[in-house]
Amino acid sequence: MIELMAAAALQTMPAEDCAVELVVLGVSQDGGTPQVNVQNDPAWADRSLRRRVVSLGVIDHVAGTRYLFEATPDFREQQHDLNALAGMSGAPDGIFLTHAHIGHYTGLMFLGFESMSADRAPVYTLPLMADFLSSNGPWDQLVNYRNIELRPMTADDPVSLSERLSVTAYDVPHRREYAETAGFRIAGPELSVIFIPDIDSWEEWAAQGTRIEEIVMANDIVYVDASFFDNDELPGRDMSAIPHPRTTETMDLFQDYPGEIRQRIRFIHYNHTNPIRYEDSGETREVFERGFRIAREGERICL
Numbered sequence: 001m002i003e004l005m006a007a008a009a010l011q012t013m014p015a016e017d018c019a020v021e022l023v024v025l026g027v028s029q030d031g032g033t034p035q036v037n038v039q040n041d042p043a044w045a046d047r048s049l050r051r052r053v054v055s056l057g058v059i060d061h062v063a064g065t066r067y068l069f070e071a072t073p074d075f076r077e078q079q080h081d082l083n084a085l086a087g088m089s090g091a092p093d094g095i096f097l098t099h100a101h102i103g104h105y106t107g108l109m110f111l112g113f114e115s116m117s118a119d120r121a122p123v124y125t126l127p128l129m130a131d132f133l134s135s136n137g138p139w140d141q142l143v144n145y146r147n148i149e150l151r152p153m154t155a156d157d158p159v160s161l162s163e164r165l166s167v168t169a170y171d172v173p174h175r176r177e178y179a180e181t182a183g184f185r186i187a188g189p190e191l192s193v194i195f196i197p198d199i200d201s202w203e204e205w206a207a208q209g210t211r212i213e214e215i216v217m218a219n220d221i222v223y224v225d226a227s228f229f230d231n232d233e234l235p236g237r238d239m240s241a242i243p244h245p246r247t248t249e250t251m252d253l254f255q256d257y258p259g260e261i262r263q264r265i266r267f268i269h270y271n272h273t274n275p276i277r278y279e280d281s282g283e284t285r286e287v288f289e290r291g292f293r294i295a296r297e298g299e300r301i302c303l
């Protein structure tokens with residue numbers, strides 16, 4: 001237990017006197033924790049067990065700008081917390097969206113006429129996602145009323161936000177009913193962070209030409225999809241048909257890498273059924289004992 005707490009403490013580094021910092025604003029799968037219609041989830045009674053939907057914030061303290069990754073159903077709280085940390089108000093200087101599933105973009109609604117009525121908040125996405133937002137209601141109203149301004153990205157082509165901060169989108173394999181799915185590389189003056197909240201499988205990405213092993217070797221911190229812990233998680237469901245690399249599968253993939261490499265991986269986007277949502281579960285202990293980390297809300301990293 002002491003080892004576990006030491007590992008958890010390492011996750012949160014002080015970010016004072018930091019030019020560019022990253023903060024974790026949410027860790028849950030799209031449906032949030034507790035999930036609707038799961039009446040017996042202990043998080044209904046114990047608010048400390050609630051987990052917001054997956055999101056990162058990035059603050060460039062020198063430029064006086066801040067950026068939000070994902071516009072989730074918890075957008076109100078996440079924008080509030082990001083602005084409080086940055087000492088600012090108003091819409092973010094940029095919102096980066098991975099894809100068109102409910103946990104990742106529907107928070108855009110709070111930028112619109114019925115809520116804060118933002119003035120041309122820049123929204124960065126890959127091209128199909130930009131097309132989706134500009135050609136489907138209610139999202140096209142945000143474009144038409146100029147609450148948001150779409151900034152389509154080109155995969156693998158870095159967008160420079162300041163001389164200290166750039167963001168690159170990757171095109172990752174994940175079911176695409178409305179648009180493609182992005183992962184992001186966020187590069188600060190010292191460190192680079194990868195954010196891949198949703199992916200169908202590491203093998204499919206490798207078949208597209210990108211190996212997660214090389215991504216982890218080339219970057220400092222890698223937030224990855226941990227929707228499910230293992231294949232025993234959804235009783236009565238054949239999980240072989242359900243995508244997403246299992247937490248155990250990703251750990252197995254990196255088992256023989258040095259500890260310095262394994263500790264770069266931080267699990268995020270966990271479903272309400274994944275026991276790593278609890279600080280004290282056996283599965284949480286297993287993740288730390290195997291040398292990996294778990295993303296927690298409020299953790300701050302100086303980039």
Ligand SMILES: [Zn+2]
Pocket residue numbers: 029030101103104197198269
């Ligand atoms: Zn998701």
Ligand SMILES: [Zn+2]
Pocket residue numbers: 099101174198
């Ligand atoms: Zn998704």
